[in-house]
Amino acid sequence: xxxxxxxxxxxxxxxxxxxxxxxxxxxxxxxxxxxxxxxxxxxxxxxxxxxxxxxxxxxxxxxxxxxxxxxxxxxxxxxxxxxxxxxxxxxxxxxxxxxxxxxxxxxxxxxxxxxxxxxxxxxxxxxxxxxxxxxxxxxxxxxxxxxxxxxxxxxxxxxxxxxxxxxxxxxxxxxxxxxxxxxxxxxxxxxxxxxxxxxxxxxxxxxxxxxxxxxxxxxxxxxxxxxxxxxxxxxxxxxxxxxxxxxxxxxxxxxxxxxxxxxxxxxxxx
Ligand SMILES: C[S@@+](CC[C@H](N)C(=O)[O-])C[C@H]1O[C@@H](n2cnc3c(N)ncnc32)[C@H](O)[C@@H]1O
Numbered sequence: 001x002x003x004x005x006x007x008x009x010x011x012x013x014x015x016x017x018x019x020x021x022x023x024x025x026x027x028x029x030x031x032x033x034x035x036x037x038x039x040x041x042x043x044x045x046x047x048x049x050x051x052x053x054x055x056x057x058x059x060x061x062x063x064x065x066x067x068x069x070x071x072x073x074x075x076x077x078x079x080x081x082x083x084x085x086x087x088x089x090x091x092x093x094x095x096x097x098x099x100x101x102x103x104x105x106x107x108x109x110x111x112x113x114x115x116x117x118x119x120x121x122x123x124x125x126x127x128x129x130x131x132x133x134x135x136x137x138x139x140x141x142x143x144x145x146x147x148x149x150x151x152x153x154x155x156x157x158x159x160x161x162x163x164x165x166x167x168x169x170x171x172x173x174x175x176x177x178x179x180x181x182x183x184x185x186x187x188x189x190x191x192x193x194x195x196x197x198x199x200x201x202x203x204x205x206x207x208x209x210x211x212x213x214x215x216x217x218x219x220x221x222x223x224x225x226x227x228x229x230x231x232x233x234x235x236x237x238x239x240x241x242x243x244x245x246x247x248x249x250x251x252x253x254x255x256x257x258x259x260x261x262x263x264x265x266x267x268x269x270x
Contacts, residue, residue, distance in 0.1 A: 016049020093123035
């Protein structure tokens with residue numbers, strides 16, 4: 001078996017249940033932390049099976065397990081830090097981070113409801129170190145009736161909103177009232193898993209730059225069509241307001257040009 005995490009799953013001291021496809025995803029995401037002294041938090045302990053996997057795979061890591069079930073305290077004797085609490089509670093997370101400071105990896109394998117998954121993201125993202133990951137498992141629940149879905153406020157729709165939030169780091173595209181784009185540098189979607197990568201330093205506003213090297217004035221064929229001006233006469237170009245109107249007019253013309261024939265691609269959105 002060449003997947004080490006899957007091997008440790010089978011060798012774990014206690015029971016665990018996982019999607020078979022998760023092991024490759026975890027190997028891809030966690031291998032960079034293998035010899036690092038990180039803090040990993042897992043929400044959802046149950047029988048402790050996955051805590052043992054992480055301990056073996058990340059031998060230098062401090063591992064904290066969280067569960068709503070007091071019975072999970074028993075895993076303290078195996079060397080884990082165990083916190084009992086509800087991931088759906090803002091107060092729980094405030095106290096958690098006062099006690100434990102910032103962490104590096106959070107795996108959400110808790111209750112899997114929309115509100116639990118969303119609350120965990122909004123409460124935890126500001127407390128992850130740069131380079132850290134928040135991994136939400138079982139987002140397939142966002143499509144399941146018994147989890148209250150489909151729903152406009154499902155976890156997967158919240159995650160899709162984060163795509164726009166990240167892209168709004170390009171100036172003047174948009175702005176959300178609630179934003180995490182000073183923390184989340186990237187988002188990855190795997191089947192049933194969403195991963196948020198934190199890096200405050202890389203979250204700055206984007207800008208266009210040039211390298212000042214030789215310019216051969218080769219025509220950019222993107223603009224190889226004639227867009228006439230609304231006010232062709234030089235005289236009109238003197239007035240700021242008319243220049244502005246002309247700019248808006250040209251923008252609409254270019255937009256129409258770019259959208260020409262787009263309807264035939266409608267089938268790819270079905
Ligand atoms: C799927 S099991 C975790 C399995 C474990 N991670 C493994 O792979 O072996 C889910 C656990 O989440 C816990 N849980 C459910 N709702 C929770 C909540 N609101 N806050 C914290 N833990 C919760 C349950 O008590 C249960 O032990």
